[in-house]
Amino acid sequence: MTYYILKLVIMLPLMAGMIVGALWLYRKYQPGLAPGVKQRDMRLVETLSMGTSGRLAVIEFGSQRILLSATRGKIEQIATREMTQAEREAHTAPVPVTDDTPDAGLGEPANPFRTIMNKALALRAAARPGQE
The missing domain is CATH 1.20.5 (Single alpha-helices involved in coiled-coils or other helix-helix interfaces)
Structure with a gap:
């Protein structure tokens, strides 16, 4: 023992x-x-949930930002745009923007990805009129 x-x-x-x-x-x-x-060429900038099975994601790849729609069955590219020089230099974490967030009076143009995301959400809601 x-x-x-x-x-x-x-x-x-x-x-x-x-x-x-x-x-x-x-x-x-x-x-x-x-x-x-070496720093990676691709990074996930932001995601937005669109219910139980879908997401919108902004991917930074090289000098482009790509808006993707991801569901259980597939991933689709919605839009692409070149990054500005300021975005390339910054490489900081994005600040979440809501509809009631002011632009802080900086005189900067509205975020084009925000507009594209809102359009994509509106199209998705229009495609499913009975499910909200």
Whole structure:
């Protein structure tokens, strides 16, 4: 009986140390987080849920922004536009914009993707008149 208790006292901290070490190694050498890795060419800028089975997504790829419609069955490209120089330089996280958010008086034109998304949502609602 003493042998089993002694074995448990030795093996339990050893196993816990191995688990912590494995997690530390995984985090240290996780793909994409190593120093000197080139920034990816594609990134997800924003998504908007359109119910239980659909989403609109804005993808930044190279110097373009692409608006995609994703459903369970397929992914379709809705619109594409070139990024402005300011957007290329910024590469910051987007600020969520709602219909009641003012443009802060900066004199900037309205967000064209917001207009396209609103049109896509209106077309989807028109295509399904009985389901709202």
